[in-house]
Amino acid sequence: MQPNGRDRPFRDPCLTYPSGGGSCRAMRVVVDLELCEGNAVCASVAPEIFVVGDDDLARVKLEPVPEALRAKVEVAVRRCPRQALAIKE
Ligand code: SF4
Numbered sequence: 001m002q003p004n005g006r007d008r009p010f011r012d013p014c015l016t017y018p019s020g021g022g023s024c025r026a027m028r029v030v031v032d033l034e035l036c037e038g039n040a041v042c043a044s045v046a047p048e049i050f051v052v053g054d055d056d057l058a059r060v061k062l063e064p065v066p067e068a069l070r071a072k073v074e075v076a077v078r079r080c081p082r083q084a085l086a087i088k089e
Pocket of ligand 1: 035036081082084
């Protein structure tokens with residue numbers, strides 16, 4: 001099992017086909033640390049992207065967010081009970 005929870009290694013199409021095809025948009029996600037309450041909903045939904053530290057604040061582990069993980073990040077943004085996550089494109 002790979003760290004991405006799949007049987008095969010994750011391959012980011014943006015790295016495979018850099019600047020080609022128009023399908024690779026650089027996506028970032030930011031945590032508003034003033035709002036975050038550390039309940040780790042985001043890390044539960046997208047552990048490849050978020051981690052909650054000993055200070056009970058979420059951090060982004062991976063930037064830019066690979067396109068293949070966009071859907072998981074969008075779910076995490078929707079489920080964050082403090083609305084502390086925002087996608088930046
Ligand atoms: S779900 Fe929201 S409030 Fe909870 S740890 Fe993640 S960013 Fe913070």
